[in-house]
Amino acid sequence: MLNIAMAQMKVSPGHPDKNAERMLQMIAEAKQKKADVIIFPEMCIPGYLLGDTWEQPAFLRDCESYGADIIRAAEGIVILFGNVAIDWEKKNNDGRVRKYNALFCAQNGRLIAPDNMPYPFIIKTLLPNYREFDDTRHFFSLQKLAREIGTTAERLLSPLTLDIHGERYRIGGLLCEDGWSDDYSLTPLTELNRHHDIDFFVNISASPYTLGKNEKRNRVFGAEAKAAHTPLFYVNNIGLQNNGKTIYTFDGSSTVYNANGRVISVCPAYEETLCCTELAHIDALPEVTQEHAPSIAHIYRALTYGIREFLAGIHMKKVVIGISGGIDSAVAAALYAKIISPENLLLVNMPSVFNSKTTRSLSEQLAENLGCQYMIVPIQESVDLTKEQLETLPVTNLADKSAHHLHVSSFVMENIQARDRSARVLAGAAAAFGGGFTCNANKAETTVGYSTLYGDQSGFLAALADLWKHQVYELAHYLNDTIYAREVIPQGIIDIVPSAELSSAQNVDEGKGDPIRYPYHDYLFRSFIERWQKATPEDLLTWYTQGTVEENLGCSPGLVQKYFPTAQAFIEDLERWWNLFSGMAIAKRIQAPPILAVSRRAYGFDHREAQDGPYYTRKYRELKAKLLYHSDTLPTGASPSF
Template sequence: MLKIAMAQMEVIPGHPDKNAATMLRMMDEARTEHVDVIIFPEMAIPGYLLGDTWEQTSFLADCEHYGQEIIEASEGITVMFGNIAMDWEKMNNDGRVRKYNAFFTAQDGKLIAPAGQDYPFVIKTLMPNYREFDDTRHFYSLQQLALEQGKNPADLIAPVTLTLQGKSYNAGCLLCEDGWSDNYALEPLQILQDKGQIDFFVNISASPYTLGKNNKRNRVFGQQAKEASKPLFYVNAIGLQNNGKTVYTFDGASTAYNEKGQVCAMSEEYQEELTIVDMDELASMPALSDDKEPDIAHIYRALNYGVRRFLENIRMKKVVIGISGGIDSAVAAALYAKIVGPENLLLVNMPSVFNSATTKGLSKELADNLGCQYTVIPIQHSVDHTVEQLSNTPIIYLTDGSEQKLTVSSFVTENIQARDRSARILAGAAAAFGGGFTCNANKAETTVGYSTLYGDQSGFLAALADLWKYQVYALAHYMNDEVYGREVVPQGIIDIVPSAELSSAQNVDEGKGDPIKYPYHDFLFRSFIERWQKAAPEDILEWYAAGTLEENLGCEPGIVAKYFPTAQEFIADLERWWNLFTGMAVAKRIQAPPILAVSRRAYGFDHREAQNGPYYTLKYQQLKEKLLS
């Protein structure tokens, strides 16, 4: 019996001391279970998403120290783990000290080097530089090392030979991206296979959660195990890491695949645990059934875990939410109530003259359903006072002494209301309550900047800003049906037209609401940001002209003609939102709170953008002219 333990641990970024302590504890647990090999995630000691902390040599030396502690503690057990590896005598291309993202294997207090290699560790070959990843900024790859040494990269890819229970095993050691080689010129797993007998593969990862990624990984890694006819162990971290603007959950889901490519064991998502399997029995173990949970269940789990860990990290125990009677703030309230408890949640309704009795009543109903703390603080008096001050205070041009007064338009008054709610009431209430206040924006609003700077775009975290509006509604239903088992988000909030209620033109009782037509715009905006080959106006107009727009966007058939009977109306709408998406909304996103990522492309570091302004290609201009003529 060869017992392999997948040590799915919470990796705390930037805290090698805490991570090493967790590893030592799990190693002791593995020994009591007579485990032969224990496998930890990629970058288990330092964490992965550390920004330019990687440039601190004192931190790097600390990671080396704690790595050595793990090596010395490997008496009687084989330990495989990820850490930064240093070559203090060499430099990266940026002139800083040489750093490798490395896979260490230790046994009886010593490192086991890959066959015939200079370094006593496996070096990551493939360096992702997309989405949240920025590996080549910090790490020297195996490919670069091969070029430096005048060798073929395949020459430096070799198995690690282990002696376990008196028998020799060749382990194919891979680091995360090395197993996702479809779009690379090199395939490390195939190179290992071609070099001779591999007994099992190990992929240590630091892989953030993305909706649908686990199913894709099971297809890809399962196929790899099947084609090689060898077991494959995938070990991922749990926890919360960030790139400043974008916050990622790491869900674990560490998995053992047998030689048939079947999933035979999987660690619980977001749970720190030791999953032990007998490698000799993998082939006869029953395959686990495919995941049948709806997407929204996975989204809820990621949000719940992410918000909970974020609050713990910043030591915040109390939360204030401005509630309007709309779906976004209601879902945020239901989510946070489950995390901090109703006693630590304060809901604040801040009506003006434009807020209907309907939405004020729905806000109170939501608070009653949650049983949390609740208050009503009207804003009309302070808004009127601000408008009066701006309108009646003279502005003097000091060059010639002339005077004028500002004209406060209805649009400016809308923004004054939004800022009064957030910058004055919510900020003050949060400070007095001993907590922070949330940003409740969804992804559609974030895409086109349908928010007010220093107003409803403010807050310590935008937990829903990676969810489209239809996902917010799905989350409301899921929390009512599955999380709470009763109606917490009132049906009236689900049914009411979405509206900011900042003017008479947005009267919900008259069916007036936001200018965003979510059943269509959710999908249009999604094509701007989440398609791997991002759509631009040229693509949209080509699909429109060909009659394939709804098919390409994934929205309801017939909805485009419903909203836009003519090409002129369609193009005007497209350009309105594209101008905002690539214009003012960029500036707003730069100043927005951190976003909790769940999708295949989140705003922030995952979607790097510059303030370049709108652009329309020549082909777009020609097609537009043709359609309008």
């Protein structure tokens, strides 16, 4: 009989003291539950996404010191845990001290070394170095170590052999990416299984939540357990970790797979749990029926968890939200109202002459429905003052002492309004209220920079910036229908045309609004960032000539014909947004607030970008010439972009 406890703990990144303290509590709890083995997640002492904190030797020593506390606690219980392992005698390729992402196993107060490993810990074999992951920046992989000491990773991969209650157990230890080996030439689990008689596998992970990942993991890990005909314990942490610009929730969802690859136990998402399983009983346990909630329910859960934890992490208790009567700010308000109490939530409506009675009254209705704090701060006076100062105060040319004046165009006035709302009113109100103000941008706006820098793009957190506009609407319905079970977001806000209301050209009562046609552009923009093979205008024009645009983008059929009667109209639209996406929008994203990630690809550290200006490939220009001029090359003088 072997009672195995999965410790789905909440890891505080960068705080080994807190993490070790929590681990000691969970170890005590596991002992009470008569567990023989307790398994903690990857990097549970230091945390995982820490930026370059790994370059502080004092931090590394501290991780070692708390790791030693955990090893000492391994009396009457076997403890498996993740930590950074340091070889102070060796160097990484950056010249800094050698660091491994390691799995430690302690019994009777000392470390158990894997059978063929030159160190008393298991070293992560596969180091992810894509999306938000930077493992190779800091850690030395098992393959690199193998090459250095003149052997192979296959030979070093070996089980932990333990005697527990007089029985011998062989544990196959893996770290996170080791289980996701599809694109690597080496599959650690298969190698371990080929050469050794493994009783059970353990995969300790620090795996950020993204939509659909758990289903994929169950397929991948289930297949591995089944192929090896050996149970697999997947232990993941909960909590929030970030890389500065991009913030990830960790949902835990620690899982036991039996030797047939079936899921027989799952820890609740986003909850700290100590879950015990009798190894001998695994094959007799029934398969767990997986929850089949809609995607938007998962997104709601990730967002509320993420916002709550982020607020706690920065010790922010009060929040100000600028509400316009539009959908994004309404959804943000309804979300935050589930997280902080009404007396700590202040909604601010900031009308100018361009704001309709419709949206002003919808704003008020929303605030009423939420029963929180509400304030109306008109901006016209301040905006007028700014225009007047800029246009009447003289600009002196000091070369000849001549004076002239600036002219404030209506486009400049639009941005002046947006900045007045955020940088003047909201920032001031938030500081006076004792909190921060939110950025309510969605992912479509973020993609093309349809926002004003220091205006509606600012805030302490962009909680909706990884949701496409259609997901924001889905979330509105989900909030009304399921979470609140009443119409907190007035139907008028859902029905109204999306508009910035910054000029008379954006009059909602006349049905005028954003230039973005979300049913098509949401999907076009998604192809620029979320496709594993990123789409560019060349791909779009290729699909256009094939008549497969909607199919490739995943939007409703017929939209291309509906919106773009001619090839020229299609190309003008494509170049307009591509120029923004790869031009001004990058400059704006560089200064954007942190983004809460839920998708397979979020802006920020997950999707790295350089401010290089838009680019069109040669093939694109050829396709365009064919479509517009029925020629193989552009005619002389024809500009490649509109």
